[in-house]
Amino acid sequence: MQTVSEIDDLSPGGGSLMIAWQLKGKRVLLVGGGEVGASRIGHLLRADAHITLLSPEKGLVPTTKDYIAKYPQRITYYGRSFTGPAELHKMDLVLTAIDSPAASREIAGLCRQAKIPVNAADIPELCDFYFGAQIRDGPLQIMISSNGNGPRISALIKERVQASLGGYEGLALSKIGMLRAELKKRVPDIGGAVGRKRMKWMSKICNDWPLIDFTLLDDAMIHKLLDEGWEKNRVPTFEEVCEKPKPSVVQATSSSTSGEVSKTSRSNFLIPIANFLAGAVFMAAVMLARRR
Amino acid sequence: MQTVSEIDDLSPGGGSLMIAWQLKGKRVLLVGGGEVGASRIGHLLRADAHITLLSPEKGLVPTTKDYIAKYPQRITYYGRSFTGPAELHKMDLVLTAIDSPAASREIAGLCRQAKIPVNAADIPELCDFYFGAQIRDGPLQIMISSNGNGPRISALIKERVQASLGGYEGLALSKIGMLRAELKKRVPDIGGAVGRKRMKWMSKICNDWPLIDFTLLDDAMIHKLLDEGWEKNRVPTFEEVCEKPKPSVVQATSSSTSGEVSKTSRSNFLIPIANFLAGAVFMAAVMLARRR
Secondary structure, three states: OHHHHHHHHHHOOOOOOEEEEEOOOOOEEEEEEOHHHHHHHHHHHHHEEEEEEEOOOHHHHHHHHHHHHHHOEEEEEEEOOOOOOOHHHHEEEEEEEOOHHHHHHHHHHHHOOOOOEEEOOOOOOHHHHEEEEEEEEEEEEEEEEEEOHHHHHHHHHHHHHOOOOOOHHHHHHHHHHHHHHHHHHHHOOOOOOHHHHHHHHHHHHHHHHHHHHHHHHHHHHHHHHHOOOHHOOOOHHHHHOOOOOOOOHHHHHHOOOOOOOOOOOHHHHHHHHHHHHHHHHHHHHHHHHHOO | OOOOHHHHHOOOOOOOOEEEEOOOOEEEEEEOOOOOHHHHHHHHHHHHOOOEEOOOOOHHHHHHHHHHHHHHOOOEOOOOOOOOOOOOOOOEEEEEEEOHHHHHHHHHHHHHHOOEEEEEEEOOHHOOOOOOOOEEEEEEEEEEEEOOOHHHHHHHHHHHHHHHHOOOHHHHHHHHHHHHHHHHHOOOOOHHHHEEEEEHHHHHHHOOOOOHHHHOHHHHHHHHHHHHHHOOOOOOHHHHHOOOOOHHHHHHHHOOOOOOOOOOOOHHHHHHHHHHHHHHHHHHHHHHHOOO
């Protein structure tokens, strides 16, 4: 946990509350089907929202048309502009992605009256919330926000963050989610001593096992892990629960990242050795050549 | 922009809408001042919210007490439990961080009736939104969410993401924000051709300049950049706008990260050379020893 002085060091204010909004079964009104609108649809589909899209047909970009065609159960499309307060009926969230600041301002005002959170693209002062550069890998989602200071830089930082990931984190997280769900089936208590013990055990295995090892979990291994681990109040090693040998790529990666996150990967580990050998060979060649 | 087939590859559903919620001037009710409550206060202060905290005094951890003492204008503290619907009056957001699932359930139900977004710690099904592991560096904020699959793993991935950053991104973003604000003073149009031209110019300089160079921008340089750049429809080099020589650390870093984000940093560049030399010296020593 952060201490107050750490917060002070970070200069407390000026930021946003970064949250993962739950939209399953919720209704979202999107006004505008251009480039920005299409990108909003992508975000909304990932969050399982039902989308009502308002946009004259001439304003649709090809990606939006593809979405409408591909997800008829998820997107209700009306080929017209926003007509008035009735459009907000039963909406949980409203996004505008249109060129007219005046129209955006009108819609945002109506939303505020109706207590519906609203985002108006490109007009920060009308927004209850901002979007940012996003990474998605299965259940893993990462958002990078510049708090309006440089959207292009968020995109560049996103590339850097993406490069720091191994590409297996999403799959590993899915498997950890399956393990947690199975454990909750055995001990469904919420909170209390059992809840804390469950959280502690899950934390311990997440610390002890290299992340990539979780990608190999299957149903049989999950059951063995709970029988030999949870039931006996210990964390088995990967080898204890898996009869098959690890694929070599996982072995190489997990041996260099055991437990704590390490910044080395397999290739980072081999490159210094290769460079050392190259230097040695070079010097040997030079000295042999001079000797002759 | 993502295409529909890219979205499909990512398996559309099952995620959250990742957003940066704006809480400046907004009122947040926090019920519970324990470990989790204290961490919520940190997030809320960073977002400039006004916090009303309800918690019997015996439930406060030291960090929460520090916050209450340190930010009396930002936190209104009542040493008691939640008493009923009147507590929600004029609240924009509600967070519970208490041990009793029944009390959380009651509060969340009242929030839903009043259309106030709510997060109940540890009870995902009561939450309109989740938190995740967070990184803050000035205006840069990054959130990592496992969508409930493994909070411990989000924390580990956060360490990995943090290690991929150079530590100067927040300062660079602040300076880019100052440049953008100065440009908006010169051409305040929203949207339209001028808005697009402004966005394009900002994008181009963000692509052309290594990110770390922005950290050195001062007021004089910003004006020169706009005079020599924006006004002449071009992007000057850093050297054109800065009379002083670059500090050597910036020089080394920016020369290896020019424009596009590169995965090499100064130390990554020197390590292979050092290894090569170590190999060469080692081999020389071995061969000289054998010659004697």
